[in-house]
Amino acid sequence: MLPHLDAGYNLACFLMRNPEDAEDVVQEASLRAFRFFDNFRGENSRAWFLTIVRNTSFTALKRSRADEANVEFDEELHSGEVPAMDIGVALDQAQDRETVRAAIEQLPEEFREAIVLRELEGCSYKEIADIAGVPIGTIMSRLARARRQLQTILSKSQHQ
């Protein structure tokens, strides 16, 4: 697990959108991977570990959403629209690290995981399909749509 810790942490950060939650997820996923290593039959241990990180993240998100649902209704989360970037992001900052991270974090979950795995982790379509548990064709169309959304978000932040 340790060689893939960076990949796992990176995915967890983008899925959880909160470094502390991501740390909890990685810690839990590492233990799970260790405990169930006997079940691992394939040769791609990175994809296997990333699958565990992804599933652990979504379980944690579901749990926290169930908690939040009782507190307040999140308008942004339930509107189909892609929310715009924070106003005031300077033009020259449009391409800096935080802007890019924030842009990715605005994508819907399934687009986000596809983009992170493809662009940042260099996973193949097959690997992403295995990790997300969907057909390769679905990954192909998700990536295309995710990129179009990202371009829109980044260009918006540039023009503000």
Next chain:
Amino acid sequence: MNSDHQRIQEFLHAYVDGEVDLVGAQEIEQHLRTCEECLRIEQQIRDLHSALTNKGTAYRTPAHLQRSVRAALRREAKPESEIPWPRLALVAGTVCVVLLVAVIFFERPRATDHGLVDQVVDNHVRSLLAAHLLDVRSSDQHKVKPWFDGKVDFAPPVRDLTKDGFPLTGGRLDYLNGKTVVALIYQRNKHPINLFIIPATTERDTAPALLTRRGYSVLHWSHAEMNYWAVSDLNADELRQFAELLLR
């Protein structure tokens, strides 16, 4: 051409990602040479990729998380590696107490036995010197046993072993540790055997254990709440045989 254009656009992402086969790639490359729009889209995909990766966008595992994961996995790998000191101390303490009790239990009788052994041998020697070997002379166990009635506060088992070569010659009252005890006298080829019988304080039976004092063989055992001391100048093997006959 137009339907071609739409189909190519669909596969442009896969093409940039290196996910289309060689034949497909050649077809797309040919289309890109003539289609400005597709070329522009292809460039946008590549630009986005650079924008995403050139800025160190990916999160890197903080050192403290690496350490804690490593530690958690080490704990998981060796669940027993953490020594349970309190439990270990408890176990060690229990072992010490058990050993101490065992030592006291087994050593104390033996320590007093040392004195008792000497007394037993003294009594044996005295009985021979003072010609006070017998108070009741009989080889009949049914005469010897009743003779002790009213003289000691216990009923000693009395058995004649004449047919086994250890004839009972009689009985005597004696003193051991300040108590009146029973002494039975057996004979083995002119060698007298003094068998002292003392009520035991425990119900624990012990096998005959041999000691030697001043050339005498002393055999001690416990059986049926009685302690036995057999003393003689017989050799050890014959004295053991005697004890085994009595225990039979």
